[in-house]
Structures are given as structure tokens and as C-alpha cells.
Amino acid sequence: MTSPLFCRTYSEARGRFMSAAAAHGFALESHVIPAVEGREGEALATDVVRLGPADAKRLLVLTSGTHGVEGFCGSAAQTALLGDTPLQARLATLGVAVLVVHAINPYGFSWLSRTNEDNVDLNRNSIDFAQPLPFNEGYEALHTLLVPPQWPPSDANSEALASWISRHGEAAYQHALTTGQFHQPDGLFYGGARPVWSTRLIRTLLDGHAGLCKQIGWIDFHTGLGPAGHGEKICVGRIDAAELARARAWWGADVASPLDGSTIASNVGGPILDTLRSSCPHAQTTAIAIEFGTVPLVPMLHMLRADVWVRRHPDTPQAPGIREQIRAAFCFDDPVWQGQILGQSRAAILQGVLGLSRS
Secondary structure (H helix, E strand, C coil), rough: CCCCCCCHHHHHHHHHHHHHHHHCCCCCEEEHHHHHEEEEEEEEEEEEEEECCCCCCCCEEEEECCCCCHEEEEHHHHHHCCCCHHHHHHHHHHHHEEEEECCCCCHHHHHHCCCCCCCCCCCHHHCCCCCCCCCCCHHHHHHHHCCCCCCCHHHHHHHHHHHHHHHHHHHHHHHHHCCCCCCCCHHHHCCCCCHHHHHHHHHHHHHHHCCCCCEEEEEEEEEEEEEEEEEEEECCCCCCHHHHHHHHHHCCCEECCCCCCCCCCCCCCCHHHEEEEEEECEEEEEEEEEEEECCCHHHHHHHHHHHHHHHHCCCCCCHHHHHHHHHHHCCEEECHHHHHHHHHHHHHHHCCCCCCCHH
């Protein structure tokens, strides 16, 4: 039997999170995107709950839905935490607070899309836009193949893309796409032209909740890359050796990082975790993403191509079916997989709390 914590829609996940907060007496802080509706016509909001001592100088931030459709996993872990009284009981004793940020990209969560209302990938949007925008030559060479005029792609399109991957390898394909690009607004992994609503909201939340903190940890929940059900802990962005060492001291020696080539993930430009590092220079920061594996790399990227195509053709009769295929690639309706996610998530949250308490 699947877990009731894993919902079918954003509105269901939001309702369950809000109900859990109310049932356990937690104050809820809601931030609604103005003038944007969800797939069911619902309001789109990021909801925030703070646990632990109000005056804590150590804060653990938990974010779900950075990549929209991946939010089902993080939402389940966050809702479970609201009812986890044994873990919460440790917070006051250890002097650690937890900021639970549910659905930081509510548009993508609702519409079963990776990106936000502007087709911006939040994990490519935390760069310095005052500087010249990076140019991704590898992506530019592939853009017209990646975003075909029809779906499914024609045989010729599929053969051309397969030929490119055969010549250059899957690693080069992944790197060309996933490092991010800033010159094709209707393409994949688009980083935007300015900080978007969700990125600005994270800064506001950090200003309000972390301004007096001396140590801040962050876990950003994702799904997609890696073996099904395995949670790879990844330290990405503008990290240094000291932060990587802290992350491994907190979460284990298996914390991977592109800093030393220990992860298959690209060191993307502008991950949301960099917003913490730039917004909180007063604090020591230790941030990771957890990537729970689902489907193999090329099929996963194929679904992101479908995501871009359906955004271009929102009224096509194919759209609902494509969106459900995208959801299925990033959240499994399988009790074993769901149990793996919940177990590993609780362990990571507890490790983060204990790591902060020792800092």
C-alpha cells in the first residue's frame, strides 16, 4: 500500500501539509504568487512552518519543489516531520530550529513541470545578474534538436539526437543540458534574466528567519538522478573544501560533490543553495541537495524535453497525458520506493539537526 503522504496533485499535497500544521498547532506562513493559477485553478503558494526555539542561533532549512514536479517527495518528508514529535523534541534540547519551506516552486509543482511560471529553472537562477550571462555552447548546439516541433519527436529527430549522444557520450549530453543556459527562454534548464519570484522569496525568508543565526544548514529535496530509491547527498554550487568537509561530517562520507568529482551531477550555475551562501555572509553555511533516483538519465531528460514541448503547446489534447508521464518519471507510486524516501529523509533531517548542534 502506498503512503498517504505521497499525494497525486499539488493542491492535495498543500492541503495535507496545512492540515498537519494545524493538527499539531504550528503557525503557518503563506506566500501566494500574484495573478497566477494552478492546474486546477487553485491559488499557488509557498507555505512555511518554523519548528524549534524562536531564539535559536542554529537553523536547518528544508525545501521541497525547487523543481516543481519533484515536489511530491519533499512534501511527503516535510509533512511527516510535522507529526514527528520525537525528532521535534530534540530541537529545544539542542538549540536548533527548522524552517520547513513547502513548495518553493508551486507553479511547477501544480503543473507537473520542472520550471516555474516563467519557464525558469530555480536551480539556475541564483547567479549575479549584474555580470554578463554565461553562454552554454554545448546547449546551443543541441537546442533545436531538444525542442522538436512535434511530440513524440520524429524518427529523424530521435536518430539525430541518438547519434550525437553516441559520438559524444551520455556524460557530455548531461553536461551540455544540465549546467544551465541563459539565452533560450523556451528551452531546457533556462536560468532566466533576473531573480524570479521564488528566488526572491527565499531571500526574504532567510532575512526574516536566519538574520541572527550563526550556523545554517539546508537540505533541498529532489528526485530524478541515480539508482531508483537511493538518495545521493550532493554538495553543489559555490562551495569550498571547508563546507564539503562539514557536510561529510554531518551527513556521512558518502556526501558527493563535483568539487572532487565524486558525483555524476553537474556543478550547475546558480543553484538555489547559493542564495543561502550569498544572503547570509554572517553565518557558517552547510548545504546539500538530496537526489532520490527514479528513471535512467536519458529517459529522464526525454521527459524534460516533453515538459518544454507541452509548455509550447498547452492546449493540445496530449497535454494531460504528457504531464502525467512527467510525474511518473519523478515520483513512483510504489510503497517500497516511498518507504526508502521517507526513511532516508528522516535520517538526513536528524543528521542535519545533530550536525548543527555540534557546530
